[in-house]
Amino acid sequence: MNTIKIIDMSLREPGQRKAASMSFKEKLEVARTLDRLKLDTIELPAIGAxxxxxxxxKTIASMVGTALSAAVEIGCGMVEETWESIRTARHxxxxxxxxxxxxxxxxxCHKKAPAMLELIQDQVKLCRFFCENVEFSAVDATRAETDFLYExxxxxxxxxxxRVTLCDSAGIFLPDEFAAFVTGLKENVPEMENVELYVQVxxxxxxxxxxxxxxxxxxxxxxxxxxxxxGYPTLDQVATLVQKKGADMDIAASLKTTDLQRTISQLSRILAPVEESESSFRDVALGDVAGVTLDANDTITDVIAVVQQMGYDLSEEDNAKVYEAFLRVANKKHFVGTRELDAIIASTAMQVPTSFRIDNYVINSGNVITATxxxxxxxxGEKLRGVGVGDGxxxxxxxxxxxxxxxxxxxxDFQIQTVTEGRDAMGSALVKLRADGKVYSGSGISTDIIxxxxxxxxxxxxxxVYDEA
Known part of the structure; x- marks a missing residue:
């Protein structure tokens, strides 16, 4: 019986819907929960600057016992920094x-095949200089020239x-084609005899x-x-495959399955699609744009088109400010989602003189009284007082x-999230109001979420008020 390795990519490949919006706290919770499953490896995304x-x-490395694999994009110049971020991990x-x-x-990479082989050699050696466990992931392998892939x-x-991973990034192979693909590699690359071979399908x-x-x-x-x-096989599907067909395929796995469904349910609350976890009014407001993600390669035209789809009508000056702020974020992350774009607009665009100021407020709330x-x-200069009641x-x-x-x-739209951790954590709120068909966003931050x-x-x-004046 061959014990196969199960590698979880939930943190590295959470899907475009979630890549830009997972908070620091959520990442730690996902890692901690995955660690309980006794997976062979938990993968981490490539780091930015x-x-x-x-x-x-570093935080995840200090708290989990499962092997941690940090992604490094070839030629990114971040090999040493990536290693430093996980070097304290057990594996x-x-x-x-x-x-x-x-x-x-x-x-x-802007390189032809011969130059690419030189780069691969240099980068793998550099990774191996820092870490004894180095994986080579052949991205888009199923569309590569076969001879070049082997080389x-x-x-x-x-x-x-x-370790070598074959990635069917485009999803173009049928099962029998993928089997032949794996067989071809093993037959034509004898060096694979002593190397782990993974697949990312x-x-x-x-x-x-x-x-x-x-x-x-x-x-x-x-x-x-x-x-x-x-966009990939799920942990539950792999576990079911081993459970139901393991004997026939002569495979087993070390995955802890006793409370797998409960654990996946816990993870789903964090990793679920954004559009499933947001309120219905947001779905109506954003429509098809809710799952859109952008990156640093998108032009100002692309970004502002999404901004307009979200309901904003900004001036040219504000468009430029938003795009400049967007690039600062996008250069540090793989994706920028609509939630982050909301926050960028709220903090960057349409900054106006203050008409209303908060003097003070008193809130009464409880489980046996109506909130006031x-x-x-x-x-x-005029003091204005108001008393309101509500569901909370x-x-x-x-x-x-x-x-x-x-x-x-x-x-x-209305969003709340924590900015820092601990009992004195800062909370951030985003409010979007609609007036005369336009959307106006505002942001606030305080240790008091109210x-x-x-x-x-x-x-x-x-x-x-400023726009209507």
């Missing part, structure tokens, strides 16, 4: 991501790689787990998956503001 990325990896690994199809090589794998193994055609099973039957020793659907809010605002303290506070201004604006929400509402309100 931001210290937060390195801090996230650290470096995963060098290398495009091997002609299109991807020339587009991503690339030989070069990587000779340079020190002790796209579920583009809904056959991801079938292709993975075919690859395992052909001699692959590990399969990559995600806890929730993200007593707010005192100041406008042009924030709802009551917003009602009190409406009592003061004498107008009800449609609440287009206060942050009130500040965010007033920030959006001030933009409406």
């Amino acid at each position: 931001a210290k937060a990325d390195q801090l996230s990896n 650290p690994q470096l995963n060098l991501l290398v495009p091997v199809s002609t299109v991807q090589m020339e587009y991503t 690339a794998v030989k070069t990587a193994v000779a340079a020190g790689a002790n 796209s579920d583009e055609m809904g056959m991801g787990i079938a292709c993975a099973a075919a690859a395992l039957s052909a001699g692959a020793t590990g399969v990559k998956c995600t806890a929730v659907p993200a 809010a007593n707010l005192l605002l100041e406008k042009d 303290p924030i709802d009551a506070a917003f009602d009190a503001i409406e009592q003061i201004i004498g107008h009800h604006y449609e609440l287009d 206060g942050a929400s009130i500040r965010a509402y007033i920030s959006a309100l001030n933009k409406i």
Whole structure:
């Protein structure tokens, strides 16, 4: 019986819907939960220049016992920094991501095949200098020239790689084709005899787990998956495959399955698609744009088109400010989602003079009383007081503001998240109000989440007042 390796990519490949919005705390919770499953490896995303990325990896490395594999994009110049971020892990690994199809090589690395082989040799050696466990991931392998793929794998193994992953990035293979693909590599690259062979299979055609099973039957020793659907076979599917067909395929796994479903359910609350976890009014407001993600390669035209789809109508000056701020974020992360774009717009665009200021507020709330809010605002030196009631303290506070201004604006979106950790954590709130078909966003931050929400509402309100003046 061959024990296969199960590698989880939930943190590295959470899907575009979630890549840009997972908080530091959520990443730690996902890692901690995955660690309980006794997986063979947990994969981490490639880090950027931001210290937060390195801090996230270092924190995870200190708290899990499962092997940690950190992705390194070839030629990124971040090999040493990536190693430093995981070196304290019990079983650290470096995963060098290398495009091997002609299109991807020339587009991503701007190199032809001979120069690419030299780069592979240099980069694998550099990774091996820092870490004894180095994985060579052949990205877009199924669209690569076969002879070049074999040479690339030989070069990587000779340079020190002790794991090779074949990535069907485009999802173009059927199960029998993938089996033949794996067999061809093993037959033509004798160096693979002492090297682990993993597969990362796209579920583009809904056959991801079938292709993975075919690859395992052909001699692959590990399969990559995600806890929730993200374009790859899921952890549950791999576990079911081993449970139901393990004896027939002569394979087993060390995965802890006793509470697998409960664990996946816990992870789903963090990794679930954004559009499933957001309120219905946001779905209506954003429509098809809810799952859109952008990266540093997108032009100002692309970004502003999404901004307009989100309901904003910004000036040329604000468009430029938003794009400049967007690039700062995108250069540090792989993706920027609509939630982050919301925050960028709220903090960058439409900054206006303050019309309404918060003087003080008193909130009463409990499980046996109706929530009430007593707010005192100041406008042009005049004190304005309002009392509101609601289903909760924030709802009551917003009602009190409406009592003061004498107008009800449609609440287009409302988001709350923590900014820092601990008992004195800072909370951030984002409020979007709709007036005359336009969307106005405001942000607020405070150790008091109710206060942050009130500040965010007033920030959006001030933009409406300024625009209507």
